[in-house]
Amino acid sequence: MNDTFNDKKYSEAVEIAHIRFGAIAPVLQGLFTEPTKTAYYKKIAEKPFKMPNGKELLYNYNTFEKWEARYKRYGMDGLMPKVRSDLGASRALPDTAIEELFRIKQQFPRINATLIYTKLIEDGFIKQSEVSVSAVQRFIKKNDLKSARNPNMKDRKAFEEEFPCDMYQADTCHSIYITENGVKRKTYLFHIVDDHARLIVGARFFYNDNAYNFQQVLKEAIARYGLCKKIYCDNGFTYVNKQLSLILGSLGIIEIHASVRDGAAKAYVKT
Known part of the structure; x- marks a missing residue:
């Protein structure tokens, strides 16, 4: 090109x-x-x-x-096409904050927008000077997250791929805090599970939840257990990015994402 x-x-x-x-x-x-x-x-x-x-x-x-x-x-x-028309619209809430908002709402269904807004600021996902509480309120209303129980919750039916390496499932777990040199730091556990064998093919702790760290875990999993045909993950910023799409495409791996607000679909790696 x-x-x-x-x-x-x-x-x-x-x-x-x-x-x-x-x-x-x-x-x-x-x-x-x-x-x-x-x-x-x-x-x-x-x-x-x-x-x-x-x-x-x-x-x-x-x-x-x-x-x-x-x-x-x-x-x-x-x-890749030779030309593309320009497109783009910024969102009031960054992807990292949206992912954390869904996680909080799933863990604490009755929590209100003001408390979520405060927690997002305290945990560093947004800045008070850049995002207002009304932006969080609008997002919750638009995505039907106000009720304690989501009326659109799906029934789950068991499924399993026929052979090992047919599909890997991946997710990130918000883990413990570690005090290092007097500084309290949050940790994240990246893990990848073989859908058929239920075998953990890759897992590592990191201080940051980002695409680069997940790609390290994926690289190690493939090196140890081989290429999978498909990989199933959520719509978080860690798993939805151009670099990962290029990597998976180059390896011939089909990229599958759970629907927005449907993290429970990844039953084997849900934390």
Whole structure:
């Protein structure tokens, strides 16, 4: 790819590459249920794909075959478009604060917005000078988090992949505080579990909950136990980022995320 991208355009190009990879991944992994891959491509061509800018596009099934060929030859670079239109809208609450808000509300369903706001400030997820309590109140109302019991809670049915390494599940646990050199520091446990074997294939403690630390644990897990076909994780900032998508795409691993406010879907690694 010789085209010159600025940072924003490059970021958008990576998003589209990941969408394209998601379309062809079942063929690359041999997971489609249709008689042929062409039949699979024709089936998914019936529905539009939602782009990062909100537009929905329909593709001819031949396009998917071209993406497959480009991926096999160039990897994720072959799926990146040459140009992207500008898009972007900032959110009042950063991703880290949103993830923590959902965790707090799940652990303490009756807690109100003011207390959540105070805790987010105390724990360093937001700054009082940048985010108002009304922003937290609006977010809770918009996402139906006011009630003590979420009426949209889903019933859970057991499921399990057929073979080891068919799918890994990953999550982060907010762990204990450690006093080091007189400073009290919070720790986080990153862990990855094989869906079929229930084996912990990767786990490490860190002082920071971020994408880089998780990618270290993932690298170690793959080095010890091999590549998985799919990886299942939540929508937190640690697991939803361009770098991870590129890594997984390059390795041929399908990236699956639990729905927003549905962390309980990852039953094996729920903490």
